[in-house]
Amino acid sequence: MTAHSPRILTEGETSLIDAVARSTFDGDTSARKAAVDAIEANGLPTRRVEYYHYTDLRALLKGGFEPAAPVSEEVARDAGKPYPRLASDACVLHFRDGYYHDFGEALPAGISVTDGLPEAPSATSNADATSLINAAVAIGGVTVEIADGVEVDRVLGLAHAQTGAANTASGTRFAVNAGAGSKATVIERACGPNGNGYLNSSHVDITVGEGATLTYILSIEEGDAASRMGRLTVDLGKDATINLFVLNAGGKLVRQEIVFDCRGEGGHVEIAGINLVGGEAHIDVTSTINHHVANTTANELFRNVCTGRGRGVFQGQINVAQPAQLTDAKMACNTLLLSDDCDFSAKPELEIFADDVQCGHGATVTDLEPSYLFYLMARGISETRARRLLIKAFVAEAFEPMEDEKLEEALEARMDDWLDANV
Amino acid sequence: MVAVQETIDTVKTLEIDQYKYGFSTDIESDKAPIGLNEDTIRFISAKKDEPQWMLDWRLEAFERWKTMTEPDWARVEYDKIDYQDIYYYAAPKNFAEGPKSLDEVDPELLRTYEKLGIPLREQEVLSGVAATKAALAAEDDREEDLGDNIYKSGRVAVDAVFDSVSVVTTFKAELAKAGVIFCSMSEAIKDHPELVKKYLATVVPVSDNYFATLNCAVFTDGSFVYVPKGVRCPMELSTYFRINEENTGQFERTLIIAEEGSYVSYLEGCTAPQRDENQLHAAVVELIAMDDAEIKYSTVQNWYPGDENGKGGIYNFVTKRADCRGKNSKVSWTQVETGSAVTWKYPSCILRGDGSQGEFYSIAVSNGMQQVDSGTKMLHIGKNTTSRIISKGISAGRSSNTYRGQVNVGRRASDARNFTQCDSLLIGDRCGAHTVPYIETKSASAQLEHEATTSKISDDQLFYCLQRGIPEEEAIALIVNGFVKEVIQELPMEFAVEAQKLIGISLEGSVG
Numbered sequence: 001m002t003a004h005s006p007r008i009l010t011e012g013e014t015s016l017i018d019a020v021a022r023s024t025f026d027g028d029t030s031a032r033k034a035a036v037d038a039i040e041a042n043g044l045p046t047r048r049v050e051y052y053h054y055t056d057l058r059a060l061l062k063g064g065f066e067p068a069a070p071v072s073e074e075v076a077r078d079a080g081k082p083y084p085r086l087a088s089d090a091c092v093l094h095f096r097d098g099y100y101h102d103f104g105e106a107l108p109a110g111i112s113v114t115d116g117l118p119e120a121p122s123a124t125s126n127a128d129a130t131s132l133i134n135a136a137v138a139i140g141g142v143t144v145e146i147a148d149g150v151e152v153d154r155v156l157g158l159a160h161a162q163t164g165a166a167n168t169a170s171g172t173r174f175a176v177n178a179g180a181g182s183k184a185t186v187i188e189r190a191c192g193p194n195g196n197g198y199l200n201s202s203h204v205d206i207t208v209g210e211g212a213t214l215t216y217i218l219s220i221e222e223g224d225a226a227s228r229m230g231r232l233t234v235d236l237g238k239d240a241t242i243n244l245f246v247l248n249a250g251g252k253l254v255r256q257e258i259v260f261d262c263r264g265e266g267g268h269v270e271i272a273g274i275n276l277v278g279g280e281a282h283i284d285v286t287s288t289i290n291h292h293v294a295n296t297t298a299n300e301l302f303r304n305v306c307t308g309r310g311r312g313v314f315q316g317q318i319n320v321a322q323p324a325q326l327t328d329a330k331m332a333c334n335t336l337l338l339s340d341d342c343d344f345s346a347k348p349e350l351e352i353f354a355d356d357v358q359c360g361h362g363a364t365v366t367d368l369e370p371s372y373l374f375y376l377m378a379r380g381i382s383e384t385r386a387r388r389l390l391i392k393a394f395v396a397e398a399f400e401p402m403e404d405e406k407l408e409e410a411l412e413a414r415m416d417d418w419l420d421a422n423v
Numbered sequence: 424m425v426a427v428q429e430t431i432d433t434v435k436t437l438e439i440d441q442y443k444y445g446f447s448t449d450i451e452s453d454k455a456p457i458g459l460n461e462d463t464i465r466f467i468s469a470k471k472d473e474p475q476w477m478l479d480w481r482l483e484a485f486e487r488w489k490t491m492t493e494p495d496w497a498r499v500e501y502d503k504i505d506y507q508d509i510y511y512y513a514a515p516k517n518f519a520e521g522p523k524s525l526d527e528v529d530p531e532l533l534r535t536y537e538k539l540g541i542p543l544r545e546q547e548v549l550s551g552v553a554a555t556k557a558a559l560a561a562e563d564d565r566e567e568d569l570g571d572n573i574y575k576s577g578r579v580a581v582d583a584v585f586d587s588v589s590v591v592t593t594f595k596a597e598l599a600k601a602g603v604i605f606c607s608m609s610e611a612i613k614d615h616p617e618l619v620k621k622y623l624a625t626v627v628p629v630s631d632n633y634f635a636t637l638n639c640a641v642f643t644d645g646s647f648v649y650v651p652k653g654v655r656c657p658m659e660l661s662t663y664f665r666i667n668e669e670n671t672g673q674f675e676r677t678l679i680i681a682e683e684g685s686y687v688s689y690l691e692g693c694t695a696p697q698r699d700e701n702q703l704h705a706a707v708v709e710l711i712a713m714d715d716a717e718i719k720y721s722t723v724q725n726w727y728p729g730d731e732n733g734k735g736g737i738y739n740f741v742t743k744r745a746d747c748r749g750k751n752s753k754v755s756w757t758q759v760e761t762g763s764a765v766t767w768k769y770p771s772c773i774l775r776g777d778g779s780q781g782e783f784y785s786i787a788v789s790n791g792m793q794q795v796d797s798g799t800k801m802l803h804i805g806k807n808t809t810s811r812i813i814s815k816g817i818s819a820g821r822s823s824n825t826y827r828g829q830v831n832v833g834r835r836a837s838d839a840r841n842f843t844q845c846d847s848l849l850i851g852d853r854c855g856a857h858t859v860p861y862i863e864t865k866s867a868s869a870q871l872e873h874e875a876t877t878s879k880i881s882d883d884q885l886f887y888c889l890q891r892g893i894p895e896e897e898a899i900a901l902i903v904n905g906f907v908k909e910v911i912q913e914l915p916m917e918f919a920v921e922a923q924k925l926i927g928i929s930l931e932g933s934v935g
Contacts, residue, residue, distance in 0.1 A: 050496070053861075054863075322852065322853075325852070335864075337864060337866070337867040337869070338867060339867055340834070340866070340867050341834075342867070343834075343863070343864055343865040344863075344864050345861070345862065345863040345864070346860075346861075346862040346863075346873075347859070347860065347861050347862070348858075348860060348862075348873070348875070349857070349858060349859050349860075350847075350856075350857060350858040350875060350877055351855070351857045352847065352849065352855060352856045352857065352877045353854075353855045354849075354852060355849035355850065355851060355852045355854070355879045356852070356879055357849075357877065357878065357879070358876075358877075358878055359876065359877040359878070360874070360875060360876040360877070361858070361873075361874070361875050362872075362873065362874045362875075363860070363862055363871070363872075363873040363874075364870075364871060364872050364873070365862065365864045365869060365870070365871040366869070366870045366871070367867045367868055367870075
């Protein structure tokens with residue numbers, strides 16, 4: 001994008017820059033300053049930046065941000081209470097308004113955690129806005145190491161909750177390294193109270209070592225006035241598998257970027273997600289799967305439900321480099337549009353440079369099938385219940401790759417909450 | 424797999440030397456001074472003997488163009504175009520503008536069209552061109568038989584455009600009997616100014632995009648079609664575009680208006696000589712369909728694609744758009760893209776009228792160093808609008824083939840339907856195939872389906888054919904033809920035969 005000078009900063013941009021300037025955030029201050037300078041120089045991306053084609057961040061990110069400040073342990077514990085755990089026996093690392101709070105929960109065997117912000121993502125252009133914002137506002141962070149060959153029997157949770165302090169700007173940064181041959185499940189969860197216009201930025205870098213399998217669940221349950229900027233990158237080694245599940249059930253403005261790099265033969269990406277877009281929400285999931293070497297596979301499935309005045313976005317890209325022969329990649333994005341005021345935009349892209357591949361994508365948009373609704377209602381089921389049933393049936397396929405039934409039930413409960421409020 | 428490896432090797436060594444239309448006609452030309460400025464535009468306008476309003480319109484477009492920047496979002500790479508190093512007008516010398524009889528046309532010109540297989544003498548069309556052809560062949564034994572094509576099958580009216588001028592338009596009188604106006608754009612500006620003023624640039628606005636604006640400023644010729652209410656055009660209409668002169672750009676402008684309840688089928692063909700430098704072709708095509716009208720627009724694009732190293736070839740930057748203004752109107756775009764070094768083309772439909780239909784059928788074949796970025800836009804505005812997109816991309820050699828399409832359903836467009844299928848076939852491991860669809864819905868009652876696949880010819884399919892004694896090259900041709908069948912079916916019959924042959928030529932060496 002050509003820079004217009006002098007650039008007039010929007011309220012959102014000014015507020016973000018100002019909040020960082022007034023903050024007492026520690027950590028790598030030079031990276032923080034560089035990120036703020038880049039935002040000031042190039043601004044946030046508009047629709048003209050292809051990566052943000054459907055999310056005009058410059059217009060959507062509203063201001064009024066205050067720098068987050070640490071809270072007492074008591075406040076921190078209370079802030080987590082409204083959000084019951086998804087896995088009862090999990091070890092959870094707690095983050096409140098960006099700050100890490102150690103409640104002394106015992107780590108599962110085979111996992112070690114180092115407190116401290118992992119290195120900031122390198123980014124300069126406004127197409128990397130999500131990374132820049134994280135570099136500017138991330139406060140707490142940990143590096144999780146899963147030891148080689150260990151099959152971890154308990155779930156590790158990374159839980160971020162907003163305390164309700166007014167409109168804070170904060171964020172977290174995690175690094176998760178799954179050692180060779182290991183097997184583990186990690187849940188990242190972000191929750192916050194409704195009516196609070198806070199900004200939460202999350203950046204996660206995952207590496208999955210040779211032959212390792214990592215199940216990663218990302219449950220986004222931000223408050224209905226919140227902005228969330230998230231980015232998750234996954235580096236897959238030889239014969240490594242990532243099993244990623246994404247639930248979007250909250251937030252006013254959500255941008256979640258997911259990038260996979262298959263760097264070792266035999267790598268497999270399994271990604272499934274449910275995006276529930278209601279009220280005034282704008283939810284954007286942008287995924288990129290890069291196949292760099294031969295014999296890697298990917299299976300991507302997103303089910304979206306839009307209602308109210310919600311705007312849903314799905315951008316999915318599959319890139320197959322020239323050496324990546326025998327890639328097998330599939331992507332599906334199915335959407336239900338339930339109201340006349342909601343909308344959905346999809347951009348499922350294929351970029352193929354190798355000839356011996358099987359790649360495909362499918363995208364559909366439609367309303368609930370009236371005859372199904374009629375069938376249920378003819379049997380005495382109320383319209384609301386019938387609609388909810390059909391919606392649940394529509395998204396059910398996204399749960400299929402999940403092995404842990406209890407976890408599935410817990411996530412379904414989160415979905416039911418959303419359905420109760422929106423359908 | 425050995426069999427396909429051989430094919431890949433053949434593709435690698437493939438030279439695009441089977442371009443049959445690469446000859447140039449040695450004819451003295453009258454050109455505008457090189458470069459682009461107001462004087463060039465005044466020169467073109469004066470040559471065409473245009474009214475003042477047309478000149479003013481062009482100059483205004485030029486002013487706007489100067490403030491615009493060349494788009495760079497498409498997946499194509501080419502050397503920067505020096506707009507001051509192009510001749511914007513080239514016409515055969517002693518060529519008088521306006522209606523003329525064939526006897527006044529330079530015989531060399533007629534020979535060019537004979538060579539291309541485009542008969543311009545109506546009586547010949549009706550009686551078959553054999554006699555003339557034999558005479559010509561006797562005169563010049565280098566004459567190559569370019570085969571039969573639709574133009575020789577009779578019943579096709581042709582507007583032949585040579586560089587910047589329309590040489591002749593056939594069957595005008597017969598068409599006039601039915602009330603159909605079919606003439607060159609220059610004639611239309613003079614003879615039917617009210618229609619031109621009313622419809623020109625109402626589908627593609629003057630400042631729509633960089634190349635369209637440039638076209639507004641410097642367009643030279645093209646076809647104008649007006650089909651009155653209730654008339655079913657009695658024959659196929661066609662335009663044959665030929666670039667001949669060196670360093671020239673061709674900027675044609677086509678406008679087709681189908682009034683209520685009318686039907687017209689229009690074909691477009693194009694070729695150019697084989698040259699080392701790149702030439703620019705920036706056209707604008709506007710279609711307008713009123714209530715219950717139907718327009719079928721078919722293109723077989725075969726501009727010179729450049730040599731195997733990407734030297735030379737035509738830059739084909741075209742803006743094509745149809746406006747389904749009336750209720751239940753229908754526009755169908757069918758394209759077979761085999762030529763051009765770089766293609767940047769998105770024939771679109773604005774489905775404004777309730778119940779209107781848009782269709783897009785495309786086969787894009789790229790080989791050598793060709794780059795194609797093509798697709799369509801279906802903008803659903805009216806209620807009960809439907810659209811269908813079938814796109815088949817075949818890449819071979821070191822080419823890049825991108826489908827870029829948009830389906831947009833507006834809030835008012837209740838019960839809109841879309842079906843999109845874009846398939847890519849890769850032949851060889853040095854080429855690329857990309858799919859970039861944009862699917863946007865604001866209407867809950869809309870139903871959209873999109874599917875895309877990319878693959879190579881499967882071993883199973885090939886094995887099946889080979890096992891039944893079909894030679895490998897033939898088997899690949901068979902599979903490729905099966906792959907594109909859905910689109911070929913949409914072409915007028917004779918055109919389909921030509922298109923099928925063209926695909927064979929473009930992939931020669933990789934398919935039989």
